[in-house]
Amino acid sequence: MKTRPYWTIPVYCALTVLASFAVNLCPEDALAVRPFVTDDARIIYKGQIEAETYSGMTMVKGDQPAIEARSLQGLAITDRFELIAGGFGFTYQDNQARPLDMLIQPKYVLYRSLGAIPSVSVAAASLFPLSGNRQHWDGYAMAHVSWFLFTPNADADPYDNNLAIHLNLGTKSRYDAGPATYQSKLFWAAGFEVITPVTREVRFLGEIFNGDPFSFEEKFPAFQSGFRWYKSPTVQMDLVFRGLRNGSLETQAPTGAEFAPGWNYTIQAGLRVLFDVFR
Numbered sequence: 001m002k003t004r005p006y007w008t009i010p011v012y013c014a015l016t017v018l019a020s021f022a023v024n025l026c027p028e029d030a031l032a033v034r035p036f037v038t039d040d041a042r043i044i045y046k047g048q049i050e051a052e053t054y055s056g057m058t059m060v061k062g063d064q065p066a067i068e069a070r071s072l073q074g075l076a077i078t079d080r081f082e083l084i085a086g087g088f089g090f091t092y093q094d095n096q097a098r099p100l101d102m103l104i105q106p107k108y109v110l111y112r113s114l115g116a117i118p119s120v121s122v123a124a125a126s127l128f129p130l131s132g133n134r135q136h137w138d139g140y141a142m143a144h145v146s147w148f149l150f151t152p153n154a155d156a157d158p159y160d161n162n163l164a165i166h167l168n169l170g171t172k173s174r175y176d177a178g179p180a181t182y183q184s185k186l187f188w189a190a191g192f193e194v195i196t197p198v199t200r201e202v203r204f205l206g207e208i209f210n211g212d213p214f215s216f217e218e219k220f221p222a223f224q225s226g227f228r229w230y231k232s233p234t235v236q237m238d239l240v241f242r243g244l245r246n247g248s249l250e251t252q253a254p255t256g257a258e259f260a261p262g263w264n265y266t267i268q269a270g271l272r273v274l275f276d277v278f279r
Helices: 005-025
Strands: 048-059 066-076 081-093 096-099 102-111 119-128 136-149 163-176 181-195 202-209 222-230 235-246 250-252 257-259 262-276
Touching: 048 235
Parallel strands: none
Antiparallel strands: 048 066, 048 262, 066 081, 081 096, 081 102, 102 119, 119 136, 136 163, 163 181, 181 202, 202 222, 222 235, 235 262, 250 257
16 A cells, blocks of 8 residues: 555445445444444344444554554344444555454443433443454443434434434453453543534534543544434444544554554544344
8 A cells, every 4th residue: 555545446435335235225224333432322223233334544653554444243132232243354554464353242222212311321342352462352341321312203213313422431451361461441432423504414423532442552532523424314424533642652452553652643434334134
């Protein structure tokens, strides 16, 4: 990867093809989060499968750009329990491609609500190392609190909200199998989604978080903002700008990409669709 066009054209062509496929075949709701980090207190409907696919380029200070592409899949086993797995993908930097770590995350909705009373869910995850230091087993556990506000037509689409606010609180952890040590630290995130005055189909989103839960090394300050095209309850696409500040040269697990000291910035594009398979 020597120049940016070699990456951007294939990625956006692939997203366009996937979006066209989703519009024609997916009849129900879609509600994934990535590439945004802050999770919401809801899951897909029982028997449905969701797919989150996103790609990004990080402009690394003083080094070659780092490219990442990832796909996650989820299945709702009951009306309250969802299992997310996958993480199929890779990073590419300095003429080297590395696989991303695999993820398994169960998620359970404790309470559903629209309006001033928030919805609540909990989740825990384990990341299985495929690259970098394979003795590092990372994970996280957290609670999600969400307010889904000002819904014009809850009967047609209960989550087509004028404003949604999400808070996450939990821990990130790492088990090092080499010296057999365990580390844990606080994780938190806060985000919102609001309609724009132009059209309901375009939403503005923003969030701040204490490092990505997929990466144990990442820490505050980190932020993301961008726009969501709410094409339908079935198809949503995101364009996201991310900023992350590092105090020293670090290798970011699970990607293995090296981020230089100071601010590094990422542009990501994401597609989320949902398939009505087992209903």
